[in-house]
Amino acid sequence: MFESYLKQYIGKDPAQVKPLSIAIVGAGATGVELAAQLHEVTGVLAMYGLNEPSDVKLTIIEAATRLLPALPDRLAMATQQQLAKLGVDLKLGRRVTEVNREGILTHDGEFIAADIKVWAAGIKAPDWVKNLDGLETNPLNQLIVDATLKTSDDDIFAMGDCAACAWTGRVGNVPPRAQAAHQQAEALYKSLCNRLNGKALVPFTYYDYGSLVSLGKYTTVGNLMGSLMGTVSIGGFIAKLVYLSLYKMHQIAIHGYFRTAMLTLSNAFRRSVYIKIKLH
Ligand SMILES: Cc1cc2nc3c(=O)[nH]c(=O)nc-3n(C[C@H](O)[C@H](O)[C@H](O)COP(=O)(O)OP(=O)(O)OC[C@H]3O[C@@H](n4cnc5c(N)ncnc54)[C@H](O)[C@@H]3O)c2cc1C
Known part of the structure; x- marks a missing residue:
């Protein structure tokens, strides 16, 4: 993104340059999180005096008529409003039929021009x-x-x-x-x-413990599922806390308690001096 951004703006008359456009296909957790993170980063660019957030145009294109299929309607709506507040153009109910160098074509014939295209609409094995x-x-x-x-x-x-x-x-x-x-x-x-040991294989049963979606510094939403409490929707500070604790649990699983504690401590010290983005 930064390379495209710099190519588009540096040394040019700002009045003559059109906004850098980024189109993300898929409004699942990955697409939504990416849009929020990219918006947050455009704010960091502004701190370097490089742009106004309006210089980067973010669009999400989604075939379904609502975003975040894994979350309840209420949380999906709250996320939709948050994205609208950030100026993200959300195109729901549009199935992508073609992606080319200039942009993305949807089933109803709309062409969305995009300098950068990101596919976040699911997986396919090679x-x-x-x-x-x-x-x-x-x-x-x-x-x-x-x-x-x-x-x-x-x-x-x-x-x-x-x-x-x-x-x-x-x-x-x-x-x-x-x-x-x-x-x-x-x-x-x-x-x-x-x-x-010559014994029978174990049948696998999937337990969905819920989903969390982080919109960077703006908000976090999600639902947690448990046999005792049923499904609980969470948002804001609590969701952010759960999201962070999940990340810590992941680190503990990989590095163990001691190294995770050291990593957390060193990150806390580093945060005050670390550059937020690398511009080269
Ligand atoms: C951007 C993003 C965000 C995500 N966020 C979440 C989330 O918040 N929560 C969640 O539950 N899930 C999330 N997922 C999904 C999650 O990452 C995957 O479901 C999970 O990693 C699957 O694990 P895996 O071991 O099957 O595959 P992977 O983690 O993809 O591991 C496969 C490994 O195989 C290697 N490999 C591939 N081909 C070959 C080859 N030919 N030879 C040798 N090695 C090979 C790859 O390099 C890779 O290391 C996210 C995925 C993405 C892309």
Whole structure:
């Protein structure tokens, strides 16, 4: 983004330059979070005297008629209002049919000019996966697995984003999320140990613990799901706190308690002297 921005503005008469346009396809958590983060960064550019936030035009294009499908209507509406406040142009109910050098075309014939295009409308595994020696795949090239994460070959298992696993008790598959990959890894570990000991494989059941969407410094929204409390919608400070604690839990899982504490401490000291963006 910075390279495009600098190319567009440096050394030119500001009155003659059109805003840098960025179009994001997909208003799921990734697209929405990215739009908010990019908006926040344009504010940082202004601190360097480089632009007015209006010099960067952000557009999100979404095929569904609402954003954030994983969250309840109320939170989706609140997020939509927040994005509108930031000046993000949200085009709902528009299916993208073509992306070319100049911009993006939607099914109703609208052409959205964009200097930078970002695809955040879902995942697809590479084409070579569908040619893996007869393993069954779906149109997204994911390997189809049964409830024990076994592919159509008894000796090959798949998990995470590359696996299409039916969501027990729901329509569709387990979503491609970190929490799903984590739970599948735990189930598969047990299954592989069982198999080595001549025991039965463990069936995998996905538990959705909820979703959190961070709109940078502006707000955080989400829902948490638990067997005791049911589904709880959260927003603002509480959601931000939960989001941060999830990040810390992730760091603890990777680095352990001591190194996470040291990292947190060093980040706190570094924040006051660290540059927010690198302009070269
Ligand atoms: C921008 C973004 C934000 C996200 N935010 C969230 C979130 O907030 N919460 C959430 O739950 N999920 C989130 N996700 C989804 C989450 O990251 C994935 O669901 C999760 O990482 C899937 O884990 P995985 O192990 O299946 O795949 P990955 O984490 O993608 O790991 C696959 C690994 O395989 C390697 N690899 C690929 N091809 C080959 C090859 N041919 N040979 C060898 N290695 C290879 C890759 O380099 C990679 O390291 C986000 C995803 C994106 C892109």
